[in-house]
Every structure is written in structure tokens, then in C-alpha cells.
């Protein structure tokens with residue numbers, strides 16, 4: 001047994017903690033994110049699906065250097081911690097249960113053996129006080145994400161781009177869709193997205209192929225893409241991710257395919273679109289792209305770190 005792992009589950013103050021046991025728990029985390037969604041809340045349910053399935057993964061278990069715990073009050077999830085690695089924690093806690101924030105910080109401390117640990121949270125989030133109590137310090141200058149929203153009543157028209165057309169993906173197109181994503185997302189390192197990974201994404205709730213849009217060139221090749229995840233409970237669609245393969249950049253394709261996807265989102269009855277690009281100056285292009293489409297900033301993340309002796 002992994003020495004880092006604390007007790008498997010436990011009760012404290014009526015709230016129970018359990019280790020992740022598979023897709024039903026991911027769905028429960030997504031339902032919490034949906035229930036708590038605001039323009040400034042940490043997660044959209046689509047983000048959790050994307051984050052979980054964007055690399056090869058066994059849906060039933062966490063990776064050896066990964067841990068996920070859920071805190072429940074009765075049957076409702078009121079917080080989760082997702083240690084993507086010993087030095088990196090993703091977290092969301094129901095503001096009505098601030099005590100769970102301390103529990104998550106303690107759980108991460110017990111599980112992690114990293115000398116330097118980081119937690120990313122929204123500015124003003126219920127986690128901040130708990131992180132402060134646990135000895136973490138805010139690093140506002142470290143790269144951050146700025147949440148943006150767009151009122152779909154103000155959606156611009158889709159511009160024509162000579163030589164290209166826009167369409168949604170069909171269910172049997174995982175291989176070519178994955179190739180389009182990977183070619184756009186391999187500037188720094190090869191993308192892990194292949195046919196198997198994309199098939200898992202397509203099977204994940206709340207993926208819909210009619211909200212997965214691509215630009216195709218005259219030969220029919222997919223060259224740019226925009227994937228939208230619609231949460232039917234809130235009517236909010238998350239744009240994650242957008243990409244254009246290098247040879248076709250700078251022609252307005254990413255913006256146009258995004259607008260095409262958002263028009264379908266609006267046709268489905270959604271009211272709001274969200275996107276979460278980098279907000280710092282280290283990678284400003286995507287934020288500029290989304291603002292040019294009408295997205296406006298709401299809140300930013302802050303990375304909190306602590307170094308253990």
C-alpha cells in the first residue's frame with residue numbers, strides 16, 4: 001500500500017470523505033460544480049471531464065501519483081480535492097461548507113510527499129482562508145487563468161473565411177478529430193491526444209458532437225477546432241479547448257470556428273458561454289482572441305504555495 005495514502009474514508013462533523021472510485025464520482029464532482037456554478041466559481045462540469053480524459057486514463061482509478069477525494073454531506077458532494085501530482089492540487093469547496101476547505105488542505109498534506117506544494121484557487125474563494133491557515137502563501141505573479149463570460153444574446157455573426165467551411169464533428173470521427181487537436185497543441189510538447197483518448201472524451205458527460213466544431217479546408221482536412229461543453233442545468237457552455245494547426249493560423253479560423261460552435265450553443269437554448277484562458281502576460285494570444293469575440297473577464301485564479309522543510 002502507498003505509504004502516502006491516509007485513511008481510506010472517514011467522518012468528521014457529519015461530512016464524510018471518500019477516495020475516488022470511478023466515473024460515478026467524477027459525475028458527482030461535476031454535479032457539484034454545476035450546482036455551484038457562477039462566473040467566478042472554479043469549475044464548469046465540462047472542465048472536469050476534459051481534465052480527466054485529456055490523457056490516456058483508466059476511468060476507474062487514479063494514476064499512481066494522483067489522488068482524488070470527495071467530501072459529502074449526506075449524498076451531496078460539498079468539496080473535492082484532486083491532487084494531479086504530489087506538488088499540485090486542484091480543489092473546489094462549497095462555500096456553505098467552509099470547514100471542508102481545511103479538511104482538503106489537511107488531506108493533501110497527509111497524502112503529498114512533495115517539498116513544494118501548489119494549490120490553484122479562485123481569488124476570493126472559500127479555500128483561501130484554509131490555505132492561509134495551512135501555511136500556504138499566495139503567489140499572485142505566477143501564471144494565472146482569468147475566467148471570461150459572454151452573453152450569447154450579443155454573439156457576433158460567423159465570418160466567412162475564404163477556402164474553409166465550418167461544421168460539427170460526427171460520432172465516428174475520433175481519429176481525425178484527435179489529429180487536428182494534436183497538431184494544434186504540440187507547439188511545446190507532443191500532445192497525448194490520440195484516437196483512443198478522443199473516443200473517451202466523446203463518451204464523457206456532457207460531450208455532444210454537435211457542439212464539437214471544426215474548420216475544414218478545401219480538401220476536407222480538419223485544421224481548427226472549438227469544443228463546447230453544455231451544462232444543461234445552468235445553460236452555460238464552456239469553451240475548452242480551441243486550437244488551429246500552425247500552417248493555418250493568423251487567418252481568423254480559431255475565432256470563426258469558435259463563433260460557429262457558439263451559435264449552435266445558443267440554438268440549443270444556452271444563455272452564457274465561458275472560457276478560461278491565461279490572464280498573465282506570459283501567453284496573451286488566446287485571451288486577446290476571446291475578448292475580440294466579446295468575452296469579458298470575471299475573476300482570476302491565484303496559485304498558493306508552501307515549502308515544507
Ligand SMILES: CC(C)(COP(=O)(O)OP(=O)(O)OC[C@H]1O[C@@H](n2cnc3c(N)ncnc32)[C@H](O)[C@@H]1OP(=O)(O)O)[C@@H](O)C(=O)NCCC(=O)NCCS
Nearest residue numbers: 184241242243244249250251252253254255285286288289
Ligand atoms: C491561439 C490559436 C487558437 C489562434 O488561432 P488563429 O486561427 O491563428 O487565431 P485567429 O486568426 O482566429 O485570431 C483571432 C485573434 O486572436 C488574437 N490572437 C490569436 N493568436 C494570437 C497570438 N499568438 N498572439 C497575439 N494575439 C493572437 C488576435 O487578436 C487575432 O486577431 P487579429 O487577426 O486582429 O490579429 C492558435 O495559435 C493555437 O492553436 N495555439 C495553440 C493552442 C492554444 O493556445 N489554444 C488557445 C487556448 S484554449
